[in-house]
Amino acid sequence: MRNKFFNGMMKIQKKAIYAFLFLAFSFSAYSQNVKLLNIDQLNERVKNGKDSTYVVNFWATWCAPCIKELPHFEKLQADNKSEKVKVLLVSVDFKSKLSSAVVPFVKRKNLKNEIFLLNESSPQEYIDRIDPSWSGSIPATLFIKGDKRKFVESEFTYEQLLTEYKKL
Amino acid sequence: MKKIILLVMLAFSAFLSQAQNATLKAGDTAPDFKLKNVDGKEVSFNSFPKAKGYIVVFTCNTCPYAVGYEQRIIDLDNKFRPQGYPVIAINPNDPEASTADTFDKMQELAKNKKYPFPYLFDAGQKVTDQYGAKRTPHLFIVSKTAKGNVVEYVGAIDNDPEGNNAQKTKYAEDVIASLKSNQKPAITQTKEIGCTVKRKAKA
Numbered sequence: 001m002r003n004k005f006f007n008g009m010m011k012i013q014k015k016a017i018y019a020f021l022f023l024a025f026s027f028s029a030y031s032q033n034v035k036l037l038n039i040d041q042l043n044e045r046v047k048n049g050k051d052s053t054y055v056v057n058f059w060a061t062w063c064a065p066c067i068k069e070l071p072h073f074e075k076l077q078a079d080n081k082s083e084k085v086k087v088l089l090v091s092v093d094f095k096s097k098l099s100s101a102v103v104p105f106v107k108r109k110n111l112k113n114e115i116f117l118l119n120e121s122s123p124q125e126y127i128d129r130i131d132p133s134w135s136g137s138i139p140a141t142l143f144i145k146g147d148k149r150k151f152v153e154s155e156f157t158y159e160q161l162l163t164e165y166k167k168l
Numbered sequence: 169m170k171k172i173i174l175l176v177m178l179a180f181s182a183f184l185s186q187a188q189n190a191t192l193k194a195g196d197t198a199p200d201f202k203l204k205n206v207d208g209k210e211v212s213f214n215s216f217p218k219a220k221g222y223i224v225v226f227t228c229n230t231c232p233y234a235v236g237y238e239q240r241i242i243d244l245d246n247k248f249r250p251q252g253y254p255v256i257a258i259n260p261n262d263p264e265a266s267t268a269d270t271f272d273k274m275q276e277l278a279k280n281k282k283y284p285f286p287y288l289f290d291a292g293q294k295v296t297d298q299y300g301a302k303r304t305p306h307l308f309i310v311s312k313t314a315k316g317n318v319v320e321y322v323g324a325i326d327n328d329p330e331g332n333n334a335q336k337t338k339y340a341e342d343v344i345a346s347l348k349s350n351q352k353p354a355i356t357q358t359k360e361i362g363c364t365v366k367r368k369a370k371a
Contacts, residue, residue, distance in 0.1 A: 062232040063363060092361050094330045124327065127359040135191065137303035137364040153302075154364070 034091070034102050037116035039129045042090065046144055051086040053168060054144040055161075058118075058130070060093045061105045065155040066139040070111065072158040076165060077113055085165070089115045092138060143168055191300030191322060194356035198224070198310040198317040201295040203258065203288035204271070206278040211256065211286040213310075213317060220252035221311035221320070221347060223340065226260045226301035229277050230268045231363035234304040237325055238281060241305070244325070244340060245285040253309075253344050255285035260296035260304065266366035296365060303362030309343050309353075320347060323358030 037045070046054050057073050059066035070089070077087040089111065093102050098117050106115055120126040127136050131151035134140055141161075143150040145168040152164060192198065202212045213222060223244055227234045245255035261269040271289045278287045290296050299308055309321040321343040328336035343353040 060361075065364065065366075096330065096332075122327065123324070123329075123360050124358055127361075134359070135302035135306075136359045136361045138361060139364070 034098060034106055034115045034117050036095070036098070036119040037090065038119045039126050041119075042088070042116070045088065049086060050084070052084040052145060053165070054086050054088060054142075055165060056088045056090055056142040056144065058090050058092055058138050058140045058142075060091055060138060061097070061101045062093070063138050069139055069156050069161070070109065072156055072161045074112055075158060076161055080165075087113045089113050091115065091117045093117060095119065189297055189300050191302060192298075192308065192319045194319055194321060194353075196319045198222075198308065198319045199295070199298045200317065201258075201288075201290075201298075203290055203295060205286040205288055206271075206275045206283070207286075211288055213312075215286070216254050218252065219254055219312060221309065221344075222317075223248060223253055223255045223344075224299070224308040224310055225255060225257050225305055225325075226296060226299070226303075226307075226365070227257050227305040228259050228261045228266070228269050228363070228366075229273050230261075230266060231304040233329055233360075233362045236329055236331060237305050240325055240331070242281065242284060247341075248344055249284070251344070251348065253347075257283070257285055257287045258290050258295060258301075259287065260290055260293060260301045260306075261366040262293060262368050265368050269366070293365070293367065301365060303360075303364055305362060307340060309340060309347075311347055321353050321356050324360035327358070327360075329360065 042056070046056075055073065055076065057066075057070075059070065061067070073087050073089060077085070091102050095117065102115075102117055118126070123136060127134050130140075130142060131149070133151060134153055137153060139155050140151065140153045141156065141164075143152070143164060148168065150164070150168070156164070198213075200213050202210050205211045213219070216222070225241055227237070227241065241255060241257065249255065259269055259274055263270040274287055274289060277283075288295075299306075301308075305325065307321070307323060307325055308319055310317050311320050321339070323339060325340045326336045326338045327333075339355060339358050342355065346353040
């Protein structure tokens with residue numbers, strides 16, 4: 001049994017090497033991955049992170065205004081590399097859409113920011129834990145600087161986003 | 169002095185504009201409206217003289233959450249209209265900001281989906297602002313009382329937007345069950361993810 005398996009392996013060895021190379025290449029080409037994250041983990045990420053300001057954007061692949069403003073968040077991070085700011089993109093897509101929608105979207109748009117999929121099941125609880133004023137509509141963005149938190153439940157132009165960031 | 173007056177006025181107008189958009193809560197009066205239905209007729213609370221209350225739902229053509237709840241909204245109407253609680257759907261989106269939400273497109277959708285309930289166009293988003301509807305779908309359950317129309321519940325239809333949880337809590341159904349037995353609903357407010365109400369970009 002083992003021999004037979006081994007022989008079989010030899011035959012397809014060449015193919016396997018190609019397949020491995022192809023996979024390795026595609027994994028490195030797509031270095032960005034999407035991690036599941038719950039509210040506790042998000043709070044930990046912010047508390048234990050090295051940065052002093054966090055811009056947490058809540059979005060979804062099905063939300064047109066969110067998709068429109070995602071490049072602004074990419075630009076905010078890229079333009080402020082020298083500052084201690086971190087943009088976190090938290091998708092509220094259904095968990096079942098992680099590999100079918102969220103990962104392919106992130107890959108297609110070549111998003112560079114840290115991306116998460118919110119791993120919570122009860123909107124009743126988690127919406128208030130993000131901010132009690134949040135009605136639940138997206139896009140919505142939470143700015144955190146030390147003890148200060150500012151929550152904005154609307155879409156941004158780049159200028160508006162930059163203004164909010166500078167105001168912190 | 170002039171500066172102070174100006175500041176006070178500014179603060180007051182900011183307060184007003186904020187107040188205008190605050191979402192109604194249980195116990196608030198539910199404002200009546202007169203809006204154009206997809207059949208061209210105007211609909212208000214009085215269009216249902218025998219109703220004991222109303223299921224007012226702000227929903228639209230496009231939002232995936234609204235689309236996901238489409239059938240459940242139809243089911244609500246089929247189940248509760250005969251019991252005195254008809255669905256009244258209102259599209260809160262500005263048709264210039266969301267071109268798939270024009271009156272024509274609303275008519276198309278209502279026809280294709282055979283909506284058994286009115287689907288109203290909110291010109292100028294006035295009723296949307298009066299209710300403080302923030303997203304689609306956003307549900308308001310209203311009861312007709314001696315003191316007028318009163319909001320009993322604001323929030324989600326159930327806690328299962330994806331529609332695959334057999335154990336879901338059906339908030340809207342539970343609220344109406346309470347109202348029918350002359351009780352106040354146990355849950356009067358819930359939150360749910362949804363699409364923002366689409367508005368013209370501010371100048």
